Amino acid sequence: xxxxxxxxxxxxxxxxxxxxxxxxxxxxxxxxxxxxxxxxxxxxxxxxxxxxxxxxxxxxxxxxxxxxxxxxxxxxxxxxxxxxxxxxxxxxxxxxxxxxxxxxxxxxxxxxxxxxxxxxxxxxxxxxxxxxxxxxxxxxxxx
Numbered sequence: 001x002x003x004x005x006x007x008x009x010x011x012x013x014x015x016x017x018x019x020x021x022x023x024x025x026x027x028x029x030x031x032x033x034x035x036x037x038x039x040x041x042x043x044x045x046x047x048x049x050x051x052x053x054x055x056x057x058x059x060x061x062x063x064x065x066x067x068x069x070x071x072x073x074x075x076x077x078x079x080x081x082x083x084x085x086x087x088x089x090x091x092x093x094x095x096x097x098x099x100x101x102x103x104x105x106x107x108x109x110x111x112x113x114x115x116x117x118x119x120x121x122x123x124x125x126x127x128x129x130x131x132x133x134x135x136x137x138x139x140x141x142x143x
Contacts, residue, residue, distance in 0.1 A: 002041075002042065002043045002044055003032075003033065003041035003042060003043060004041070004042040004043070004044075004046070004047065005039065005040070005041070005042070006020060006021075006040050006042065008042075009042045009046060009047055009050065012047045012050075012051075013047055013050035013051055013054060014054060015050060015054065020050065023050070023053065026064060026068065027068065028049070028053055028064070028067060028068060028071055029046055029049045029050065029053070029071075030045075030046070030049075032046060049071070052071070052074070053067055053071070056070055060111070060114050061114065061118075062114075066110065069110075070107065070110070073103050073106060073107055076103060077100060077103055077104070080096050080099060080100050080103075081100075083096060084096040084097070084100075
């Protein structure tokens with residue numbers, strides 16, 4: 001389907017029109033095509049990209065800089081994936097995989113860092129919760 005107007009993209013992504021335009025300015029997503037009158041025309045790929053950005057922001061608590069790095073790695077991986085699929089030469093496929101591995105490792109390191117911070121935060125909150133429970137009912141709360 002498509003092309004989509006910015007109102008439709010806003011509804012589909014859950015972002016305001018202003019945020020969508022801001023993300024375009026930052027280069028987090030490719031510039032959409034425009035009508036002769038200058039109206040933006042988005043594709044499903046734009047909507048999918050915005051949903052990825054929202055997920056990275058909300059689920060991972062990523063900053064815009066981290067999201068930019070994440071998106072750049074994803075784009076590069078997609079390019080390598082396409083080239084890998086078209087290649088019939090096993091040596092070329094191996095070379096592609098060797099190029100992809102560090103990109104995936106970089107993403108995993110970023111996620112591992114986030115998970116570690118989240119785990120530490122969860123432990124701190126758990127300790128506070130335990131102290132509150134113990135103060136309220138010292139005989140029954142020993143989690």
